[in-house]
Amino acid sequence: MKSHYLLNLMMKYLMDKNFYITTPIYYPSAKPHMGHAYSSIIADFFARFKRLDGFNVNFLTGTDEHGLKIQKAAEQKNVETLKFCNDISKTFRDLSKILNLTNTDFIRTTEERHKSSVQYLWKELEKNGEIYLSKYSGWYSVSDEAFYSYDEVEEINGKKQAIISKSSVEWMDEESYFFRLSKWEKPLLDYYNNNPNFISPPSRKNEVISFVKSGLKDLSISRKSFSWGIQVPNDKDHVIYVWLDALANYISALNYPDTNNDLFKNFWPASIHLIGKDILRFHAVYWPAFLLAAKIKLPKKIYGHGWILSGDEKMSKSKGNILDPIEIINKYGLDPLRYYLIKEVSFGNDGNISQKRLEDCINSDLANNFGNLCQRVVAFAQKNCGGKVPNKIDFKEEDLKILDNIKSNLNSIREKIDNQDINYYIDFIVNTLFETNKYFNDQEPWKKKNDIIRLNTIVYTTLEIVRKISYLLYPIIPQSSLKALMIFNIKESELKFSTLENHNYLKKNSDLNKIDILFKKIEKTND
Numbered sequence: 464m465k466s467h468y469l470l471n472l473m474m475k476y477l478m479d480k481n482f483y484i485t486t487p488i489y490y491p492s493a494k495p496h497m498g499h500a501y502s503s504i505i506a507d508f509f510a511r512f513k514r515l516d517g518f519n520v521n522f523l524t525g526t527d528e529h530g531l532k533i534q535k536a537a538e539q540k541n542v543e544t545l546k547f548c549n550d551i552s553k554t555f556r557d558l559s560k561i562l563n564l565t566n567t568d569f570i571r572t573t574e575e576r577h578k579s580s581v582q583y584l585w586k587e588l589e590k591n592g593e594i595y596l597s598k599y600s601g602w603y604s605v606s607d608e609a610f611y612s613y614d615e616v617e618e619i620n621g622k623k624q625a626i627i628s629k630s631s632v633e634w635m636d637e638e639s640y641f642f643r644l645s646k647w648e649k650p651l652l653d654y655y656n657n658n659p660n661f662i663s664p665p666s667r668k669n670e671v672i673s674f675v676k677s678g679l680k681d682l683s684i685s686r687k688s689f690s691w692g693i694q695v696p697n698d699k700d701h702v703i704y705v706w707l708d709a710l711a712n713y714i715s716a717l718n719y720p721d722t723n724n725d726l727f728k729n730f731w732p733a734s735i736h737l738i739g740k741d742i743l744r745f746h747a748v749y750w751p752a753f754l755l756a757a758k759i760k761l762p763k764k765i766y767g768h769g770w771i772l773s774g775d776e777k778m779s780k781s782k783g784n785i786l787d788p789i790e791i792i793n794k795y796g797l798d799p800l801r802y803y804l805i806k807e808v809s810f811g812n813d814g815n816i817s818q819k820r821l822e823d824c825i826n827s828d829l830a831n832n833f834g835n836l837c838q839r840v841v842a843f844a845q846k847n848c849g850g851k852v853p854n855k856i857d858f859k860e861e862d863l864k865i866l867d868n869i870k871s872n873l874n875s876i877r878e879k880i881d882n883q884d885i886n887y888y889i890d891f892i893v894n895t896l897f898e899t900n901k902y903f904n905d906q907e908p909w910k911k912k913n914d915i916i917r918l919n920t921i922v923y924t925t926l927e928i929v930r931k932i933s934y935l936l937y938p939i940i941p942q943s944s945l946k947a948l949m950i951f952n953i954k955e956s957e958l959k960f961s962t963l964e965n966h967n968y969l970k971k972n973s974d975l976n977k978i979d980i981l982f983k984k985i986e987k988t989n990d
């Protein structure tokens with residue numbers, strides 16, 4: 464009995480140590496831009512943080528390849544649709560590598576594993592009486608792959624467009640299968656109410672709730688007038704609506720309907736679907752309704768982040784105002800871009816990005832604050848401590864104060880991360896860097912050559928903080944963090960968040976390695 468209880472407790476502990484994060488699966492209608500890079504980098508930040516904190520992480524990204532939008536894009540280029548998808552999907556997969564993402568899977572909706580999973584889900588919905596055949600007459604936006612009601616459409620210069628996205632809509636009159644979405648209005652509202660963090664950040668929640676409260680109509684979930692999609696089971700005239708197809712990627716990648724396999728057992732329900740606010744309705748209304756109807760658990764959280772703007776407008780393929788992440792990486796390097804996007808775009812809100820601000824970030828935070836601290840303390844230790852981690856030390860109040868400041872914040876850092884408060888995390892790092900540089904200056908170790916224990920202690924304390932900050936920076940700028948940790952010969956596989964509690968982690972008398980400059984300062988351009 465007792466061992467059973469312990470086993471349960473252990474299972475619970477192990478289960479709680481699983482973390483599943485997803486990005487949207489992107490349309491391969493054109494090559495990726497900064498907006499896609501942004502979502503993926505943020506997801507990677509969370510994945511790396513959780514791994515650092517001892518979690519077993521599943522991190523999924525991929526491409527959403529069916530539907531009229533993709534079919535038309537391929538037609539325009541005069542390329543066979545699957546070949547078109549293969550080519551552009553590869554550019555997204557390549558970008559994952561270039562961005563140094565630690566995704567554990569990359570799913571394409573044209574893969575067999577996905578198609579069979581979606582068809583199974585359809586059959587489940589059908590079996591549960593959630594689907595019926597009728598006719599759709601209304602507005603459709605190919606660019607958003609979305610149906611819009613009359614009051615969601617406006618006319619500008621004689622052209623109809625969706626008010627919310629400004630993308631043009633066309634009239635559609637077609638036999639279609641419908642999903643009984645209306646029936647889920649109340650259960651969804653109850654769910655939002657009982658799970659106040661389900662839709663985040665809180666500002667987005669009201670938007671969804673008022674949409675649901677305004678009344679949900681049944682949703683058209685198949686198309687008949689084109690064929691680029693997954694066939695509706697037992698009706699070869701229809702393909703499944705691309706959003707039902709796409710949303711299911713989050714479970715098809717876990718081998719749904721095999722709910723007994725380890726991936727599904729460990730990782731469903733997902734910890735967080737990270738998305739842009741443009742696709743909140745699909746994730747916070749349609750997806751949970753499909754899942755409720757199929758009797759599958761709901762993801763724990765949907766987080767809709769803001770947009771990267773170009774001027775005042777959303778950066779998007781259709782607006783042609785995109786910034787190419789690869790160009791920026793070639794010019795400045797990957798880590799500066801990751802750092803910049805994570806720090807400067809206040810998470811949850813829209814953010815304008817500019818090369819000038821990026822250069823400021825590189826110069827002030829990365830080169831002056833972090834890079835300089837590393838170089839300075841190592842150079843000092845080379846000269847005054849024989850190039851080794853000092854042996855005899857004796858912490859005083861001022862040393863413990865700065866060390867304890869990290870230790871005492873570890874739990875709140877974890878909690879803030881679970882609330883996606885990236886701004887807190889980065890502010891904590893920047894402040895700690897600032898405080899550490901100040902500590903080193905104020906303690907004036909160069910004047911302590913006659914008090915070697917004091918000198919050693921200041922160096923040891925500063926080195927410990929360089930270690931701790933490098934760990935904290937690892938989810939943001941992994942390559943540079945690992946480069947800094949080469950000072951101590953610490954390897955990626957050794958990184959553990961819990962060791963940040965330890966003020967004596969660095970092995971006394973071990974060698975300190977010289978490292979190359981971490982970040983080059985940028986000669987400022989004007990943009």
Ligand code: ME8
Pocket residue numbers: 486487488489490491497498499501502527709710711712737738739740741742769770771772777778779
């Ligand atoms: O919507 N700023 O794919 P998509 C920030 N296939 N993020 C941006 C952005 C910007 N300017 N532009 C795009 C789709 N994004 C569907 C998703 S999921 C089951 C199916 C990011 O290629 C952001 O995450 O249009 C946004 O939600 C996503 O890319 C849309 O990518």
